[in-house]
Amino acid sequence: MKTRSGFWFVAPFFALYLVFLVVPLAMGFKYSLTNKSLGGNNDGYLGLANYVELFGDPAVWNALWNTLLFTLVSTPVLALLGLGMALLTNRAMPARWLYRLAFFGPFVLPVSVVVLIWDWLYQPAFGLINDLLTRLGLGTVGWLSSDGLAMTSIIIATVWWTVGFNYLLYLAGLQDIPREMYEVSAIDGATPWQQLRRITVPMLRDTHQLVVVLQILASLKVFDQIYLLTGQGGMPGVRSIVQYIYESGFTKFRIGYASAISYVFFALIAVAALAQFKFFSRRRELR
Amino acid sequence: MERRTFLLAPAVLLAASACAPPRGVTYWNLFTGSDGSRMTEMVNSIDVQVEPVTLTWGEPYYTKLAMAAAGGRAPDLAILHLSRLTSFAGLLDPFDDAMLAANGLTADRFPSGLWSRTSNAGRTYAVPLDTHPLVLFYNTEICGKAGLLDNGRLKPLRGERDLLTAFQRAKQVTGRLGVALAGIHDVNPWRLFWTLYRQQGGDLRPGDRPLDDAKALRTLRFLREVSEQSQFTDYAAAVALFSNGAAGFYWNGEWELATFTEQGLPFDVAPFPQIYDRRGIWADSHSFVLPHQHDRDPERTRRTVEAVSALVRKSLTWSKGGHIPAYLPVANSPDYHSNYRSAADEVELDPPLWFAGTASDMQTTAGAIFGAVMSGAASPESALGDFTSAFRHLANTPRPA
Incomplete structure (x- = not known):
């Protein structure tokens, strides 16, 4: 009887889960084996041809590498900067609320607003940044026009936009550390640096894990700011894998091929998540 | 109001509005800015009732149009760049040539370079509205000094x-x-x-x-x-x-x-x-096409073709945006002047x-x-x-x- 009532409580969620996640997941896998197109016709069974094609498609590897690069660079920056900002505003200071608001502020903006702001800042000839550089007697920089720099520019805009979330998590974590530990250590003669290294950072262990896990997942699915900042057609040099999936399916109409890439990406994320899980659970055992 | 009726009323309204087809010809286009206001002016000046919807130019537009046509519930009429006709094969319904002719839309009234691109497998799929070529703008003051x-x-x-x-x-x-x-x-x-x-x-x-x-x-x-x-x-x-x-x-x-x-x-x-x-x-050409519908209503299609015919006849308004009217009776009329009209005969789609x-x-x-x-x-x-x-x-x- 106990189990049955439990089932009915879970049923609404389970129904949604089934309709919007499990079924599309199965359909996506089926499509990935066909030449399914947005137009609906010509969707014959292809076997593994889509998978063979994608392993030989340089655009897939390129997009995967871009996504990985974005994740590898943005994750540490976002985590460390969030921690740094949290440490700065966790001490008694005048107008502390203002700093906290300013650091968290950009996070509440929708992506379209963020992109509008940075697009104008990055304008090649008369954008705010290039204008400033010219006034200082320096040369102008093509922020979004060369592949290498475009990735940097996108990461800068992303950090400005999303660091507020990590900042908030760290700030909350810092406030959970008992004051007494600092007092006691100060009496024992600990320097502020030692306090940071021996008390603050270790006590934030759970927050670190949370921030890193959430950040890696968020960075791997990067799409909107790249799509919007690079304009129609995008830039192959900064195209992310989610963007390539979207383009394959919805602008090139190849749903089957897009599904196949999604599945490969899905497998990679599953492996990354599993590795993270193993890593953290082992550390917990060691503790 | 009883609570149940209160809850039900909006649902019924919603269902009713979803079932009844709109009265006018539904028409999707990608014209914003001044092109958009000229198109609105043209749509309002013709006798056929048309209900236009404007979407973002380029890939987003074509993605939405393709999906609507793939689902078979597309608008009655849409704008397509003529150069995209091949890529949209299978997502469009053909025009009836006799119906086109009855509305004055025949090959001899359009530049041959454009009309030759309107058909696919012997059927006509598009009616061009304009030609929009590359041109050379020049500043008369600067060029005068030079x-x-x-x-x-x-x-x-x-x-x-x-x-x-x-x-x-x-x-x-x-x-x-x-x-x-x-x-x-x-x-x-x-x-x-x-x-x-x-x-x-x-x-x-x-x-x-x-x-x-x-x-x-x-x-x-x-x-x-x-x-x-x-x-x-x-x-x-x-x-x-x-x-x-x-x-x-x-x-x-x-x-x-x-x-x-x-x-x-x-x-x-x-x-x-x-x-x-x-x-x-x-050059390219903004053209009228019939996106695919599962149940195309002959009566609505007839009104759609009438709307197309009326709109191309109004293309003098359209030409104020720079585009060369494709409909030759307008392009050759004394009211239309342009320094680059010749480009319409040299188009390279x-x-x-x-x-x-x-x-x-x-x-x-x-x-x-x-x-x-x-x-x-x-x-x-x-x-x-x-x-x-x-x-x-x-x-x-x-x-x-």
Whole structure:
């Protein structure tokens, strides 16, 4: 009887889960084996041809590498900067609320607003940044026009936009550390640096894990700011894998091929998540 | 009100509005800005009731149109770039030729270069509204000081040297650049390439060597030389540079005409110059099409074709945005004047390949590759290699629709 009532409580969620996640997941896998197109016709069974094609498609590897690069660079920056900002505003200071608001502020903006702001800042000839550089007697920089720099520019805009979330998590974590530990250590003669290294950072262990896990997942699915900042057609040099999936399916109409890439990406994320899980659970055992 | 009725009422209303088809002809287009307001004016001035919906230009528009047609519940009427007809095969319904003829929409009333591209497998799928070619904008004050005018009009420019000299002289007057053109994140480099390449008689066809290498290299080397008289900018900045008088010339489509007119800039428009042996200018055409519907109602289709006929007859209004009316009775009427009307007979649309055409994958890819030559980031030889392999990849991709 106990189990049955439990089932009915879970049923609404389970129904949604089934309709919007499990079924599309199965359909996506089926499509990935066909030449399914947005137009609906010509969707014959292809076997593994889509998978063979994608392993030989340089655009897939390129997009995967871009996504990985974005994740590898943005994750540490976002985590460390969030921690740094949290440490700065966790001490008694005048107008502390203002700093906290300013650091968290950009996070509440929708992506379209963020992109509008940075697009104008990055304008090649008369954008705010290039204008400033010219006034200082320096040369102008093509922020979004060369592949290498475009990735940097996108990461800068992303950090400005999303660091507020990590900042908030760290700030909350810092406030959970008992004051007494600092007092006691100060009496024992600990320097502020030692306090940071021996008390603050270790006590934030759970927050670190949370921030890193959430950040890696968020960075791997990067799409909107790249799509919007690079304009129609995008830039192959900064195209992310989610963007390539979207383009394959919805602008090139190849749903089957897009599904196949999604599945490969899905497998990679599953492996990354599993590795993270193993890593953290082992550390917990060691503790 | 009882609670149940209260809850039910909106649901019933919603269901009723979803079932009843709208009274007017539903019509999707991608015209914003001043083109959008002119289209609204035209739609309001005809007798057939039309309910227009405007969507974002380019890929987002074509994605939505394709999905609506794939679901079989598309609008009655839509705008399509004629160069995209091949890629939309299977997503469109054909026109009935007899119905077109009854409404005065016959081959002899449209430029042959456009009409020949409206059919697929013997059926007519599109009715062109306009031709929109590349043109050469020039600032009359700057060009006058540079001695490039004759009686207030630009002296004819013919061949590579003529054009480069003209740009150089304009550059000496402005002190900044000779010509403004969009190169970053833009398909403009592809349009310029295709114009100049077609003027040499070059072709593009699937195979191991899709381009004629010698002609393609000549085009790219010339584009590099032109870019040295310019500055590598994106679209908005190129418009700004010409409107600020920082450039004597501006190479783009006629669709920016209204922008400069509204600013009161001293400028005029010349046809895109003939540089090589043949005449030829990249162009495209906004055309009316019938996106696929599962149950096409003959009565609604009849009204749709009437609306198309009425709209092309109003294309004098449309021409104020710079576009050349496709409907010849309007284009040949004394009310229509334009310095670049001749371009309508020299149109070079993108090749009829399923992956080509406006806002297509091939255009954006080619725009980026040839843009790199213009910025000096890539050599003509390496760009040719890049384009050849990108094109081969596209040609070998299984055709989706």
